[in-house]
Amino acid sequence: MNTEISNIIEASLFAAGESLTVNELQNLFSVEDRPDKRRVKECLEQLQQDYQEKPIELIETASGFRFQVRTKYADWVSRLWEEKPVKYGRALLETLAIIAYQQPATRGEIEEIRGVSVSTNVIRTLLEREWVNVIGHKEVPGKPALYATTKEFLDYFSLQTLAELPPLATLQNIDILKATDIQLKLGEEAVEPEGATNEEE
Amino acid sequence: MNTEISNIIEASLFAAGESLTVNELQNLFSVEDRPDKRRVKECLEQLQQDYQEKPIELIETASGFRFQVRTKYADWVSRLWEEKPVKYGRALLETLAIIAYQQPATRGEIEEIRGVSVSTNVIRTLLEREWVNVIGHKEVPGKPALYATTKEFLDYFSLQTLAELPPLATLQNIDILKATDIQLKLGEEAVEPEGATNEEE
C-alpha cells in the first residue's frame, strides 16, 4: 500500500512532464484514499533518494516538483535536437538581473543603473519567455510599466523563491573624504557582506 | 565508464519525449566514443531490468525505445489532466492574432510584426489544433509557407466570418476586458523583492 502511493506519485511526475505541487499530487487520489501532505512529502523525499545515483533528479521549483536530467548530461542530451541552446547576451542578462533583484522596476530605472538605454528587443524577449511580466504601472508621468519576474522564471532556473538567487553584492559606503585609503577591490572580492547579507531595502 | 554510457542513454530516453532508435542513441556520442550497436542494446536491456520494480517501464515500439507509465497506473495518472488544463503562452496568442488579421501571412511577416522570432513549436501547435493551415507558398526566395486561419478557427471562437473580429482600427482603442480583470494580475503575481515570503503555495 505504501509503495503504491509512492508509485502513483512517481508515475504521475513522469507523465506530467512538468512541475506538480503536493496539492496536485494529493488530488490524484480519491477523497477516502487521499494521503496527507506529510505522507506525500515523505514519498517525494524517498524518491529524491532513490534517484540519487541516477542521471535524472527530482527537484523542487517554484511551481512544484519535477524530474529533470542532471546538468552533467546536458551536453549529450542537447544533441537530440538540432536547435542549440540559446545564449543570452549581457544586455539581456543584466536587465534580467536588475528586474530580479530590484523588482518591481521600470525601464527607466534599469537604464539608470546600466547607463545605457535598454533595447525594446531585450524587454520583449524577456516578456516572450515569460521570465518577466508587467505587474502594474508606476504613478509617475508617463505611467511606465513595472516589471517583475514570474514563476516561470523561477521554474526555468530551478529555483523555489527569489531568495535562492546568489546574493547581490553590498554597496560600500562612499566616504571618500575620510577614507581614501580603504582597500576595496572590485570584482571577485567585492562580495564580502559582514554578517547580514543582501541589503537593498 | 560503462555506467556513463548507460546514464547518457537513460537521460536521453527520458528527455526525448518520443521513441529513440538504437541508431539515434549511438549518434549521441562523438565518433571516437561511439558505442557499437551491441553495447547500446546491452545498456537498454540492463535499463529494462533496472525499471522492473518501477511504475514506469522501458519498452520497444516500432519506432524505437521509450519510457512509459505502466498500464496499471494509467488510471491514476490520467486524473492529472482532469484538473489541469494547461494554458497557451503569449507567443501563441499573438501569432494566432496576427495570422487572423494579416492572413495569408508568412512566418517572416509574423516575426516582423512581433519583433521576435516565432518558435516552430507555436506554429506546430496552431497547425495541430487546425486553427491555421498552409494555404500556399509565397513566391519569394525560400518559398515560405503562407498561413491562414481555418473554418475550425471560426467555429472554435463561434464566429461566422473573420469580419466579425473587431476591425483593426478600433481594436487599439477598445477596452476588451474591464480594467479590473486585468488589474487582478497585480495581486497574485507581485513577488516580494526579497523572495523569502510566499512559501507554502
Place this chain on the structure above:
Amino acid sequence: MDNATEKLSSTGQRLALVGGKPFQELPEDLYIPPGALEVFLETFEGPLDLLLYLIKHQNINILDIPVLKVTEQYIQYIEMMQNLRMELAAEYLVMAAMLAEIKSRMLLPRQTIEEVEEEDPRSELIRRLQEYERFKQAAEGIDKIPRLYRDNYKVTAELVADKITKPLPEIELDAVLIAFQDVLKRMEKFSHHHIQREPLSVRERMSRILSRLNDDEEKFLAFHQFFTLEEGRSGVVVTFLALLELCKEGLLEIVQGEPLSELWVKPIVE
C-alpha cells in the same frame, strides 16, 4: 547579441575578436588599430562598463579613482571614435561630459561651506559604478545558474491509455484580441513599420480564394466563379480586390486564352 563581440567576462581575459584573433589586452599606450576600435567599443555595455574596465585594468580602487587619468583615457577613446567618424551612442558622450565636469571640479580649490561639506565630485560617479558593478556580477551569477534547455531538460514518460485524451488548452477570443492589442501597442510605440489597415474582409477573401484553388483538383477556376450574386456589390468589390492583391503578391495569375474570352484564375505553382 552581437556575434562579432565575445562576452567580456569579469576577469576580462578576452576583450574581443579582431580578425579572428582574440583581443586579450589593451595595449599600454592605448593605441588601437582603427578597425578594432569599433569592435572594442561594442564589447562594452555602455560607458559605465567601459569605465569599469579602465579602472579594473589598472587595479585602481573604485573609491579612489584617479579621475584625471581615467578621464583622459576615456576621452581619448571617444575622440578617436569621433575622428574616425564612427557612430557613437549618445551615452558615451554624456559620460565624457560628466567626467570633464568632475575633473574641473576636482581642480578647483575645495570650499567648505559652513556645516554642509561639499560632496566629493566623484561620489555620484562612484555610486553609479558600484551599483552597475553589482548588477553586472549578478547577471553573471544568473547566467551560471543551471537552466532549462541548456543545462537541464524536463523528463517525460509516455502515458498510454485508451480513454484518456489530454484536454487541449482552451482560450477565449478576448485573450487573442488582447494579445493582438499588445502587439499593436508595441508597434505604435517602437517601430516604423505599420500594419496596413486593409479591410479585414479582403484578407479573408484572399485566404478563401487561395484555399478554394488549392482544393480544386484542376487548380484552375473561371474568373466569374469567384463572384456570387447574393453577396451584392460590396461582395464583388471585396472579391475583386482580393484577386488583385493576390496577383500583386504573386500568389496567383489571371490568364486569358484570347481577347474577350473567359478569364481563368490559377495559383502560381512553385
